[in-house]
Amino acid sequence: MKFLILANGEYGELDWYRKQQGFDRVICADAGASMALQIGIEPQLVIGDLDSIGKKELEQLKTAGCRFLVYPVEKDYTDTHLALMLAEKEGATEVTVWGGTGSRLDHTLGSIFSAAVLAEQGIAVRFASPAQMIYLVCDELRLPGCPGETVSVMALVGRARGVTLEGFYYPLSGVTLETRSTLGVSNVITTPDPLIRVEQGILTVFHYPTVKKRSEAGGQSGGW
Incomplete structure (x- = not known):
């Protein structure tokens, strides 16, 4: 339901x-x-x-x-x-x-x-x-999004293991993210409806449809 x-x-x-x-x-x-x-x-x-x-x-x-x-x-x-x-x-x-x-x-x-x-x-x-969509992901999410939109991923509690990002300017494959890390902040969608996967833990996905970024501009954790 x-x-x-x-x-x-x-x-x-x-x-x-x-x-x-x-x-x-x-x-x-x-x-x-x-x-x-x-x-x-x-x-x-x-x-x-x-x-x-x-x-x-x-x-x-x-x-x-x-x-x-x-x-x-x-x-x-x-x-x-x-x-x-x-x-x-x-x-x-x-x-x-x-x-x-x-x-x-x-x-x-x-x-x-x-x-x-x-x-x-x-x-x-x-x-x-x-202006903002926040998803809590424990397995896999096909994110409804378009190229150029900003997405950040962060471990919600402790560690999120086996994090994979496909369809992003900064892809990840089987990476472990910690709550204290900003590695997953300020990524950019390059392919419509990109894939986000986590094998263990909870991943918090922040999607900003109205925040457009050129994929070649700045580093992954650029911004604040």
Whole structure:
């Protein structure tokens, strides 16, 4: 089952989200429900402490038949983490997160690390937005991308072994990446829909469709 989670991070151009379809279940993490209403989506369930949703929006969601799982404000998990755990519990095979990243780096990292548990269970996880796509890969990913677009790959926890990149300006074959390494930062797609493979561990793939680079410019870890 394909699950969509709407969190309370940054979204950007909302028309991009309105064009995305094909989800079986929609879960909102607290104020992600407000974004769902703005986009024009009616979620099946809202989870969290509900401290960021207005009364008018709550009534609109209740009228639409939305279920609520309410947690206290003082809890051990973020609302997004709770939504991810619920998706796993309810049989998700794919999870897409909107609004899972933003200016709060602690929340961004918390969401990515908590999603790693799902990836380890074989659930395909991605954080999607118009400007950035983040994939958690435990085996193989055929990345939907075009030549010239920027991609970075990093080990999420500890080491990612047997990392292979095909269709990139800087290819890799069976390489071990460590969390503390920037070897995989700022690569460039040279072939449509390139292949990314990892034999052991979790690889975090950052894809920036709007960031174009000439393949011959700079080194692999150029940039910041």
